[in-house]
Amino acid sequence: MFHRTMKSALLSATIVAGMAGAASAATYMRGNDGNPETLDQHKTSTVAEANILRDLYEGLVVYTPSAEVAPGVAEEWEVSDDGLTYTFKLREDAMWSNGDPVTAQDFVYSLQRIMKPETGAKYANILYPIENAEAVNKGEAEPESMGVTAVDDKTLEIKLGQPTPFFIELLTHQTGLPVHPASVEEHGADFVQPGKMVSNGAFVLDANILNDKIVLKKNENFHGADDVALDMVNYLPFEDRATCVRAWEAGEVHSCSDLPAEDIARLKDEHGDAVRVAPYLGTYYYALNHEDEFLADPEVRQALSMAIDRVFLAEEIFQGTMVPAESFVPPGIGNYSGGSPEIEYFGMSMLDREDKAAEILEAKGVSPDSPVTIELMYNTSENHKNAATAIADMWSNLGVNVEFNVRDASAHYAHLRDRGDFDVARAGWIGDYSDPQNFLFMVESDNDGFNYARYDNAEYDQLMDEAAAETDLEKRSEILKKAEALFMRDLPFIPLLYYSSRSLVSPNLSGWEDNIQNVHASRYLSLSE
């Protein structure tokens, strides 16, 4: 009863309130995931930072509203036949907010800065494909030895260590954004503070109040300023997603960057198209320890994967905000023509899959009458807990009993990183760039940081090396497909779900296109009364 009155009241309140809370028509009140840890593009690591930095700066290339790669500061570029040399021609009218021209030297300075060990850049490794970059980051070579040169003020040349067909994709990441060298030299780490920051994007930094708001103002010196509709963008950090939803319903923000899963059904019911749930470039998975006696058997791993009802997880546990995963590389990714290989058992009914899994395990002497016990490790979260409980239940029918081991995120990942003992561990991966390599590289045998499963398959490594050397994208995607087929056969990780992005977008905000990267630069957005 209370609920019903509340619902209608909510609806009318939203309509009446309209955008009363917003300061003016062209001030976009933008809900963000949380407070950025830094506004230094070289120390950045979070999505919340990426959103803001994308508005403040423009890199060599940018994302369009639909997340296609498009020219940014670079108006065109050429790649040498061996795929090793990229020559970028910079736009003549690219300017910093203080009126300085954006030059090739600025990019050289920036790329050297991110690799200097003392910068302490969390994402430095994303740019390791650049010649000598890794050596510089290790402190073994001088920054000047990197393969980055300014041929003249408006021509930038980047040399790679080996062909990297997704190199242009890499440059869309916020680590590829330039800093204004003179400001960094003058202010040091403080160049990110309001009043000191000089940026070259559609907006400039006006105020930054920790955990309260970050205010951006339109940059009149931006070369595309005429096409920027918004005068101001206020980024509001929301640690608690439900708070953003209430603020949106009260008309105080125009968009929320994430929604609580348990509220999705109601929101869809009441606000229809304002609720945006779109495929996202990420996979939620369980890593299996290949050094564990029981899990070392590939058939056992197959049986465990087979018996998991992913539709139930997606629909019931995650309320339709995740998509059942039938591969490790999420669908819709770039440079992967034809997509992931198909796996036979995903075509079977859930009942048949359970029977088959039970059959496999019974042949190994495991059944509900003679069960084995494995440990499932996950990091604290209501959703992870619910998913783990459901999966434990599905496995118990096979005679696999599960004990839980729960830690907070930091302890959980430290345990995995330090190669601590575990049987099954939850993890998730959000791609940094749209290329299957960004997923499949995780289980290369020499990838100490990510190969939690300790998967060691020479054939797989060989395929990944071949793919790295192949410049023909069609042939390359065939090779990567073979690698993923091996992945799905050997299952270092059991893919469970693909992530979705979920946003709440006011009908007054136009230009917001759902896309797989979930990037929505404010320069393309506009507000109507």
Add this chain to the structure above:
Amino acid sequence: MLSYALRRLLSAIPTLFIIVTAAFFMMRIAPGGPFDQERTLEATVMANLNATFGLDKPLWQQYAIYLGNLFQGDMGPSFIYRDKRVHEILAEGLPISMQLGATALVLALVLGCLLGSMAALRQNTRTDFGVIAVATFGITVPNFVVAPVLSLVFAVMLSWLPAQGWGNWNQMLLPVIALALPQVAVVTRLIRGSMIEALRSDHVRTARAYGLPARMVVVKHALRAAILPAISYLGPAAAALLTGSIVVEQVFNLPGIGRYFVQGALNRDYTLVMGTVVIVAIFVVVFNLIVDLLYAVLDPRVRYD
């Protein structure tokens, strides 16, 4: 009294030192570090970060450096919020938390005294039962229920007040109410109890016998005695309001320091956690001192020489 206060403050220094030391080493026992996240960092990157923040040095050396900096008023760089130092972060948030906490504390005291005295004066009547019911409600219903409901009703449904944010007076109303409610309840119960006792005491009976007006008897004689337990409660209440604002800050999206208690620990932001520990420790020491001094003012039996 001044020398007493000074003595107390001086004796707090070793206490603070022990707290800082214990917190520093306990924090490091927790598994995981500030750079262990969902995304494992490349070994080189991790080594660079550890070197940047001095985490590659032996623990005793890190402790010595931290103490040295602390004496100069520098709480070190935050491991997570990399554009700021810890004392800058706390300096931004503390005034907001204090404003919020102090307002809630005053509200709790005033409302608590009023309701508590009302209940005591009309003991075992409907008013009394009503006040007790409200107080029990305030104590039992947690913040994380009250705060979202307040915001839902007054911001979303009625659109009277903003749902979140900081800066305007009207953005303070709902958070203060949510924060004060449990404290109002506690103070009400304390006052009610001690007021009933005070009303039966000899000096109040004597005052009545003298034929003093009822209002004067209650306010000047009964309440002055009855308020003492509520004053002793102020120390813990102030600390609780600072730390207890975690939920309220999150629900109303306020830039106070409450969030750092939990977030800092979960993120293993060592320096930020240390900073909050130091702040709370100072708060508890200072508030206990204030309470003791207030006692001297209110209770003629207490004297510090």
